[in-house]
Amino acid sequence: MRGLIIGGNWKMNLGTPEETRVHLKELVSLTRSVNNVEIVVFPPFTTLYLAKELTKGSNIKIGAQNMHFELSGAYTGEISPKFIKSLGCEHVILGHSERRDIFHESDELINRKLKKALQMGLTPIVCIGEHLDERENGKTKEIIQYQMEHTFRGLIKEEILKTVIAYEPIWAIGTGKTATPEQAEEVHEFIREFLSQEYDESVARAIRIQYGGSINPTNAFDLFKEKNIDGGLVGGASLKPDSFHEIIKAAERIHDLE
Numbered sequence: 001m002r003g004l005i006i007g008g009n010w011k012m013n014l015g016t017p018e019e020t021r022v023h024l025k026e027l028v029s030l031t032r033s034v035n036n037v038e039i040v041v042f043p044p045f046t047t048l049y050l051a052k053e054l055t056k057g058s059n060i061k062i063g064a065q066n067m068h069f070e071l072s073g074a075y076t077g078e079i080s081p082k083f084i085k086s087l088g089c090e091h092v093i094l095g096h097s098e099r100r101d102i103f104h105e106s107d108e109l110i111n112r113k114l115k116k117a118l119q120m121g122l123t124p125i126v127c128i129g130e131h132l133d134e135r136e137n138g139k140t141k142e143i144i145q146y147q148m149e150h151t152f153r154g155l156i157k158e159e160i161l162k163t164v165i166a167y168e169p170i171w172a173i174g175t176g177k178t179a180t181p182e183q184a185e186e187v188h189e190f191i192r193e194f195l196s197q198e199y200d201e202s203v204a205r206a207i208r209i210q211y212g213g214s215i216n217p218t219n220a221f222d223l224f225k226e227k228n229i230d231g232g233l234v235g236g237a238s239l240k241p242d243s244f245h246e247i248i249k250a251a252e253r254i255h256d257l258e
């Protein structure tokens, strides 16, 4: 059985030591008794070290929101996967649509990062998703397939098995406009079909696929109960410990049903 994974992507929020301290102290205590759900919080780089310290011995793992594709060198302003790993972080988000759209990250660039993350033993959470006009023009699956073909290019079975995929329709991010469970499930199923063709059925069945885009305590349960949705990557609603905790509880309820 695939486990459920809930990520809290803080984006460029809560990055001061004080905000991190207040937030994580509360979240650690709220999630103390959570079982069977993997929780990963993604704070800004400035506060990763502190976040790791604050979550020691808790149920919360800490990951990074991005990384560079080399381990070191003349790349002003960039962060090496080696630095992330040295803090004890296990996860890294790659190819978020904000990285793709605002910072022009291509599938090829994300592919380089992905290979390096895997080499470094980090668990990559790779984001894919279509824009609103692409969905409206019936191009969703075409876009998803293109992104997967290029982002995962050259990955062997053992590598893809260590990867988590996050389907994040761009029109649903930060808009309050969530994909319906049926819309999300249709794409998640398509992602598994692709994995089954490119690799095999066992790979398709084993990989965890999160949904992301305006998840909140009210819609989380219905999304997570879909067969091919293995939890979520949460933006806005992860900025408040109690709403994030409610979403984690929705995932726990799903686990208890299975």
Ligand code: 13P
Binding pocket: 009, 096, 168, 172, 173, 174, 175, 176, 212, 213, 214, 215, 233, 234, 235, 236, 237
């Ligand atoms: P929102 O939950 O704010 O829509 O953000 C989703 C997201 O981008 C998570 O990576």
